Amino acid sequence: MNTEILIQAIINGIMVGGIYAMIGMSLNMIFGVMKIVNFCQGELLMVSMYITYLFYSELGMEPFVAIPLVAVIMFGVGALIQSTMITRSIKEDGDQNVLFLTCCLGIFLSNTALLLFKSDYRTAESVFSNKVVSLGSMNISVPKLLGFVALCVTTVLIFLMLYYTKIGKQIRATSQNAIGAQVTGIRTKVVYACTYGLGAAIAGIAGACLMSYYYVYPAVGNIYGTRSFIVVTMGGLGSVVGAFFGGIGLGIMETVGSVIVGAAFKDTLVFIVFILILVIKENLNIRRRKG
Amino acid sequence: MADNYFQVDKINVKYGDIQVLWDVSFEAAKGEIIALVGSNGAGKSTSVKAASGLVKTCGGRIVFDGQEITGGNCRSFIDHGIILCPEGRQLFPQMTVLENLEMGACSKEAEAKKKDTIEKIYTWFPKLKERAKQMAGTLSGGEQQMVAFSRGMMGLPKLLLMDEPSLGLAPTIVDDIFRIAKRVSQESGLTIVLVEQDVRKALKLANRGYVLENGVINIQGTAQELLNNEEVKKAYLGI
Structure with a gap:
């Protein structure tokens, strides 16, 4: 195989992986703090894509300009979902309620989208759409590059927030020890609402970026929801850094895979690798526990 | 007898359908150190969790510094100056x-x-x-x-609740912490409610003590009275 094609595939993979990384990070953030697996993360992405689309179609707003707006709206939506529904469904003796709730919420959201927007594919034209920068013989799509930049900026901002702001420290404290958080006067309900809100906001940023080169339809969340679980399995459940590299890894796997086995089989390849990782990781864990 | 600086009055606590505290009452004067002692599962930890707002009470009152604070959460208790050092450090x-x-x-x-x-x-x-x-x-x-x-x-804190500070620690370290707790209490009038399995140590530090058994307070008195109490001696001091 031609090395140039391979390098091009890897670069594309990194760019595509940025979106996966963001969704994985948002999922991990919620899991790390609240210990709940959010099954409607893909649908939150879908909702934010439609919001971006509406900003574009109604106000003619550029998707990349809409990023902060979408993030703020999604933060509100997330905080509302957490404080009105999820917090009420948490039981002391198990999390199956939350699992069902977020799962149903996902179905509800995608069907509401179907009702409102029909199943048409919709796009939002960015001034950067179809623009390409060339580095020697390599071509990089500008919207994807901007999406990747957005990922890096988001990641840095999240870290600064977690380590240097009051609410960030409270989020870390709560994730490390919820009882310790309560006895130091942290309002854990506020922390949970903020965390879920942040998770939704990160999905919002990803959605707005994605809208500049991809199309939205009611079931688009499925693709990314499933991918996000692969990302967190590769990077480690609960680890924000792990999700970053897990996402990029998955992106590279997809693009390089489609060069090697062809685009039709790239998903098969991804899932085979996913299953292998699960099996090998578990075996290593068992061996480590024995040794 | 204590004035009613901190007063826990006939509180009941249930975990689901299981009641673990039955009309538990204890009180402390300002600057006083009291100890809640008893065996495993007697309800000592639950008592201080309830007294710090970490678990909800059903029935009964908690009064601190002339204000009724029953039904608040951990944060509202902290705002009143009541702080819990939880079991297992957290x-x-x-x-x-x-x-x-x-x-x-x-x-x-x-x-x-x-x-x-x-x-x-x-x-x-x-x-x-x-x-x-x-x-x-x-x-x-x-x-x-x-x-x-x-x-x-x-x-x-104006009132510090310490839940099993000696758990799994070397005796000298526990002595250190108790010594400092006592000094702070004497210097600044900090009131302390101590929960301990090490009955002898707890009663050496405290002015007064309460013995909990199966979620009920059975014996109470000054530390000296409890140390001389035949029942306490037999059950907790191994004499």
Whole structure:
């Protein structure tokens, strides 16, 4: 195989992986703090894509300009979902309620989208759409590059927030020890609402970026929801850094895979690798526990 | 007998359908140290959890400094000056010792006096100053208990509830912490409610004590009375 094609595939993979990384990070953030697996993360992405689309179609707003707006709206939506529904469904003796709730919420959201927007594919034209920068013989799509930049900026901002702001420290404290958080006067309900809100906001940023080169339809969340679980399995459940590299890894796997086995089989390849990782990781864990 | 600075009056606590506390009452005067003692599962921990707002009571009243505070959550109890050092320390393992301490400064006043309080804590436990930048999870059990006690003190409590501070620790470290607790209590009028399995140690520190059995207070009196009580001797002191 031609090395140039391979390098091009890897670069594309990194760019595509940025979106996966963001969704994985948002999922991990919620899991790390609240210990709940959010099954409607893909649908939150879908909702934010439609919001971006509406900003574009109604106000003619550029998707990349809409990023902060979408993030703020999604933060509100997330905080509302957490404080009105999820917090009420948490039981002391198990999390199956939350699992069902977020799962149903996902179905509800995608069907509401179907009702409102029909199943048409919709796009939002960015001034950067179809623009390409060339580095020697390599071509990089500008919207994807901007999406990747957005990922890096988001990641840095999240870290600064977690380590240097009051609410960030409270989020870390709560994730490390919820009882310790309560006895130091942290309002854990506020922390949970903020965390879920942040998770939704990160999905919002990803959605707005994605809208500049991809199309939205009611079931688009499925693709990314499933991918996000692969990302967190590769990077480690609960680890924000792990999700970053897990996402990029998955992106590279997809693009390089489609060069090697062809685009039709790239998903098969991804899932085979996913299953292998699960099996090998578990075996290593068992061996480590024995040794 | 104590004036009613802190008064827990006939509280009941249920976990689901199971009732674990039955009309439990205890009280403390300002600056007093009282001990709740008893065997495993007697309801000591639940009593202080209820007295700090961590678990909800059903029936009964909790009065502090003339104000009824029944039914509040942990945060509202903290705002009144009641702070719990929980069982098992409950530190933030991936935060430094200093960060753990800083998290304890919850109220505006505590936040403003943060630096002074930390300096004071370093004079009590010089070891914590050495370990300030170390992750709390990497400390020894004794050092972790020092952090837990200090984190509680960072909130400038008027009433400190200590749940099993001796659990799994070397006796000398427990003595250190008790000595400092007593000194702070004498110097600044801090009221302390201590929960302990080590009955002898607890009654040496406390002015008065309560013996809990199966969620009910059975015996109460001054520390000396309890140490001389035949039942207490037989059941808890092994005499």
